[in-house]
Amino acid sequence: MRGAGYVWKRVAFAIATVYVALTLNFILFRVLPGSPVSQISRVPNASPEMKKILTQQFGLDRPLWEQYLLYLREALHGNFGISYTNRQPVLDNLVQAFANTIPMVAAGTILAIMLGLTVGVVSAVRRGSATDHLSTNIAVLFYAFPTQFMGMMLLIGFAGVLPSAGMSDPFALDATAWEALLDRLKHMILPVTALMLTLYAENALIVRSAILETLGEDHILTARAKGVPRHRIIRHYALRNAMLPIVTMVAMSLGAIVTGSILIEVIFSWPGIGRALYTAVLKRDYPMLQGGFLFITIVVITFNLIADLLYYKLDPRITT
Amino acid sequence: MSTTTVNQAPDSQSPYGFWPTLRGVLQQKTALAGLVIVAFFVIIALISPWIEPYSISEASCGVFEAPSRAHWLGCDDGGVDMLSLVLRGGRISMIVGAVATLIAIGIGATIGVLSGYFGGWVDTLLMRITDYFLVVPQIVLMIAIAAVWGPSLSHVIIVIGALMWTGTARLIRAQVKSLRERVYVKRVEAVGAGHAHIIFNHIIPQIGPLLVANTVLAITVAIFNETALAFLGLSDPTAVTWGTIMEHAFDRAAVSSGAWWAIVPAGLSVAFLIMGCYMLGRSIEDALNPRLKVSYLSTHFWRLRPLVGRGPDAL
Numbered sequence: 021m022r023g024a025g026y027v028w029k030r031v032a033f034a035i036a037t038v039y040v041a042l043t044l045n046f047i048l049f050r051v052l053p054g055s056p057v058s059q060i061s062r063v064p065n066a067s068p069e070m071k072k073i074l075t076q077q078f079g080l081d082r083p084l085w086e087q088y089l090l091y092l093r094e095a096l097h098g099n100f101g102i103s104y105t106n107r108q109p110v111l112d113n114l115v116q117a118f119a120n121t122i123p124m125v126a127a128g129t130i131l132a133i134m135l136g137l138t139v140g141v142v143s144a145v146r147r148g149s150a151t152d153h154l155s156t157n158i159a160v161l162f163y164a165f166p167t168q169f170m171g172m173m174l175l176i177g178f179a180g181v182l183p184s185a186g187m188s189d190p191f192a193l194d195a196t197a198w199e200a201l202l203d204r205l206k207h208m209i210l211p212v213t214a215l216m217l218t219l220y221a222e223n224a225l226i227v228r229s230a231i232l233e234t235l236g237e238d239h240i241l242t243a244r245a246k247g248v249p250r251h252r253i254i255r256h257y258a259l260r261n262a263m264l265p266i267v268t269m270v271a272m273s274l275g276a277i278v279t280g281s282i283l284i285e286v287i288f289s290w291p292g293i294g295r296a297l298y299t300a301v302l303k304r305d306y307p308m309l310q311g312g313f314l315f316i317t318i319v320v321i322t323f324n325l326i327a328d329l330l331y332y333k334l335d336p337r338i339t340t
Numbered sequence: 341m342s343t344t345t346v347n348q349a350p351d352s353q354s355p356y357g358f359w360p361t362l363r364g365v366l367q368q369k370t371a372l373a374g375l376v377i378v379a380f381f382v383i384i385a386l387i388s389p390w391i392e393p394y395s396i397s398e399a400s401c402g403v404f405e406a407p408s409r410a411h412w413l414g415c416d417d418g419g420v421d422m423l424s425l426v427l428r429g430g431r432i433s434m435i436v437g438a439v440a441t442l443i444a445i446g447i448g449a450t451i452g453v454l455s456g457y458f459g460g461w462v463d464t465l466l467m468r469i470t471d472y473f474l475v476v477p478q479i480v481l482m483i484a485i486a487a488v489w490g491p492s493l494s495h496v497i498i499v500i501g502a503l504m505w506t507g508t509a510r511l512i513r514a515q516v517k518s519l520r521e522r523v524y525v526k527r528v529e530a531v532g533a534g535h536a537h538i539i540f541n542h543i544i545p546q547i548g549p550l551l552v553a554n555t556v557l558a559i560t561v562a563i564f565n566e567t568a569l570a571f572l573g574l575s576d577p578t579a580v581t582w583g584t585i586m587e588h589a590f591d592r593a594a595v596s597s598g599a600w601w602a603i604v605p606a607g608l609s610v611a612f613l614i615m616g617c618y619m620l621g622r623s624i625e626d627a628l629n630p631r632l633k634v635s636y637l638s639t640h641f642w643r644l645r646p647l648v649g650r651g652p653d654a655l
Contacts, residue, residue, distance in 0.1 A: 037475050048488060164614035166564060168571045168586060169607030175595045176603075279479040283568060287590070297480065298572055301487045313484045320477045 026332060034325040041317045046091050049310055050084075100314070101307035105299070110311035114293060118315070120187060121292030124208055125281045128215030133270065135216065136223025143224070144231035145254060156228065163221035167280045171214045171287035183207045185289040211288040218280050219273065226269045230262040237261070264335055271327030274320050361549040364627030371623035377616025381609070385430045394421035396428050396580055404599040414601035416585075417592035425585055426605040432581040433610070436497055437563040443501025444562070445508055445555050452512025453547075457520060457539060467513070474506040479568060486574040493576040500565045508554050515547050550628060556621035560614040567610055582606040 075081050079090060094100075100110040139159065143152040162170075175184050183189065189203050234240065235258055243253050282294030289295070293312065300308035365371045384391075393412075394400040399419030400411070407414040413422035455466040482499045489495045519525060525542055533541075569575050570583025577584065589595075589602035 033471065037472055040472055041476060048484060160615055160618055161611065164560070164611040164618060166567045166571075166586070166607060166610050168567070168590070169603065169610070172586070172590060172595055172603050173600075173607075176598060176600050179595070274477070278477045279568060282479065282483075283571060286572070297483060301483060301572065301574070304487075309484060309487055313480055316477050316480045321475050324475050 027329060030325055030328045030332075034321050037321050038318055041314060041321070042092065042095055043088075045310055045314050046088055049306060050087070095314070100311035103308045104305040105303050105308070110307050113296060113308065114311055114315045117291060117293040117296040118319070120290065121281060121285070121294065124211050124285075124290060124292065125215065125277060127208065128212045128281075128284075129219065129277055131212065131216040132219035133223055135220040137227055137266070139220070139224040140227025141231055141254065141259065144228045144235065144258075147232065155224070159221040159224045161221075162217055163225065165218065167214070167218045167283040168287060170218055171211075171284055174210050174214050175287065178210060182209050184210060187291055211284050211290055214284050214288070215277075215280055219277065222273065223266075223269065227262065227266060230265040230269075231258050234258045234261045264331070267327060267331050267334060271324055271331075274323050274327075278316055278320060361624065361627050365623050368623045368626070370619045374616045374619030374621075374623065377612055378620060381430055381434065381613045381616070384427060385434050388427040388431060392421075392424035392427050394424045396420060396424045404594065404597055404602065406599075407601050413605050414599070416588065416602050417594065422601055422605055425580055426582070426609055429580050429582045429585050429606060430609060430613070432493065432579050433563055433566060433583065434613070436493065436500070436566045436581065437559045440497045440500035440504065440562040440566070441555055441558045443498070444504040444558055445551065446505075447502070448505035448508025448554075449512050449547075449551060451505070451509040453516050453539060453543060455509070456513040456516030457535070457543065459517075459520075463513075466509070470506050470509050473503065474510075478503045479565065482565065482569060483572060483574065486569060491574050491576055493579055496566060496569050496575050500562050500569075504558060504561060504565070508551075508558065511550065511554060512547060515550060516543055519543055519546055549624060553621050553624035553628065556617050556624065560617045560621075563610060563614060563617075582610050 079087060082090075098111050100114075102108070103110050103113055106113070139155050143155045146152050178184070183203075183206055187204060187207050188200065189207075240253060240257055243257050248257070278294070281292065282297060284290065285292045285294035286298050293316065296308065297312040297316070299305070300312055397420070399415075400421050401415045401419050403415070403417055403419055405411060405415040405419070407422075411421050411423065413426065415422055416425065451466050451470065455463045455470075481503060485499050486495055520543075525538060528538055528542060566575065566581065567583035567586065570581060571587045571590070573587065575581065575584055575587075583606075585606040586603055589599070589606075594600075594602040
């Protein structure tokens with residue numbers, strides 16, 4: 021019974037967070053100095069009449085609370101406005117960009133988790149050995165490399181060998197589905213590698229210390245005393261208990277993944293959501309910027325909720 | 341002074357005291373290495389105007405000229421000496437990192453102490469706010485705010501500082517909550533000390549080392565975010581920072597002209613500074629966390645958790 025209560029509490033909090041993000045989005049772009057009309061009518065010969073018409077057209081003459089309700093209603097209907105740059109609905113643009121982002125970010129994140137888990141477990145189990153020192157120091161170095169630096173180094177190193185920009189070859193006109201897939205995978209190699217290298221290090225360090233903490237617990241001593249084989253202790257006793265901090269780590273690193281993917285998409289010209297946000301900033305495309313901010317926030321909140329529920333499944337003790 | 345006697349007994353046992361921590365930190369080679377790295381960069385930043393070989397605003401060689409005897413690190417797209425730029429770039433990068441971190445730690449520590457000390461509805465309210473900021477993707481919010489306000493260094497500092505405090509708040513809250521239950525705090529409260537007195541004289545000194553570790557680790561995130569925002573063109577484009585140096589290089593096609601020297605020095609500087617801060621911060625944290633000192637599964641020797649004492653005379 022308490023468990024169900026916990027689940028509902030998390031869901032309610034997620035919805036409340038989305039609402040706060042919606043409101044913040046409204047305040048951020050409206051209450052801050054500078055009326056949208058004064059920006060638009062910066063064209064020469066903008067007459068007071070034109071300003072008045074624009075103000076009426078955008079509904080800016082109505083009271084703020086009415087604007088806010090209108091905004092909420094439209095947002096709930098999935099209407100985030102029209103992009104200034106390509107005249108398409110913002111939501112369509114965002115959904116398309118997001119669909120491009122998912123395979124790249126998912127591949128990079130999963131590889132980073134796998135690599136981080138392996139490196140972390142190996143160095144925790146061989147604590148104090150040369151392997152541990154080497155892999156920990158390398159991880160710290162990779163943790164310290166700025167994402168854009170890593171991306172640019174990969175670009176310089178592999179520019180001629182692997183495709184370095186975009187998502188597909190624009191000159192492959194009549195490619196079969198198989199060839200198109202192969203082409204897409206080839207274009208993914210560099211961005212995925214960059215994302216993996218920037219993310220794995222933190223995972224490895226967190227896994228290492230989580231496992232080290234678990235290995236100091238009494239039940240490991242008992243398992244040793246019972247004569248449980250080494251690999252079984254690691255896999256079934258240490259790793260299982262260390263799963264909790266690892267799940268938290270993955271959930272917490274979602275923000276970092278978003279950041280990393282923005283920089284990586286910009287560097288490798290990947291037409292994903294991060295690049296959409298970047299071009300929106302450059303072109304002062306406020307509807308896209310607003311919609312993109314909201315979209316990414318909702319995605320991150322959703323994944324956090326999933327992580328919370330997963331955490332509950334792994335450890336039902338956390339109902340408070 | 342009755343309070344000092346009350347204070348002293350638990351202090352000598354507490355793993356969070358100032359001197360035991362410092363001793364624990366200095367025993368580690370990583371801590372010393374980190375300290376040396378950080379000190380090196382701070383000194384360079386302080387004396388950079390006097391050791392720069394060339395001007396940082398005027399051209400002194402060709403466009404993207406490769407490293408040579410005269411220009412150790414080559415030149416950027418405007419023929420400005422790279423070595424001078426990188427030496428100077430550390431200054432603003434570090435100031436941005438440090439000021440943003442101080443803002444973040446200030447907010448985080450205040451919220452953590454208030455929330456952990458008073459508990460009840462204060463705790464609930466503050467933690468709800470913290471939860472919210474923890475979930476919102478910060479860099480995206482930073483981009484949105486920086487884009488609305490326009491690119492400027494002070495905006496970058498404020499935005500990073502105002503969004504980075506959540507981890508600190510949670511950590512400090514947990515610590516303060518456990519400190520609050522200690523006998524000596526209860527005792528001081530029973531003798532009639534006020535909240536302010538307890539917080540400033542008994543709580544804050546105890547969380548001091550943890551706060552220092554957290555500050556040092558937070559600087560890495562702040563510098564990271566500064567380079568990311570600069571790379572996206574949201575920092576002051578005229579300021580010379582490690583972030584803007586890399587952004588300029590990328591913008592002016594250093595990648596396609598193969599001019600790695602325009603990118604590598606700034607990137608490596610960021611990496612080494614972050615590595616130094618990380619090593620230092622981690623060592624302080626390790627010295628504070630006794631759970632990490634025992635492992636029942638080490639390859640080289642089989643070791644029991646010592647019952648009494650430490651080091652060679654442990655039983």
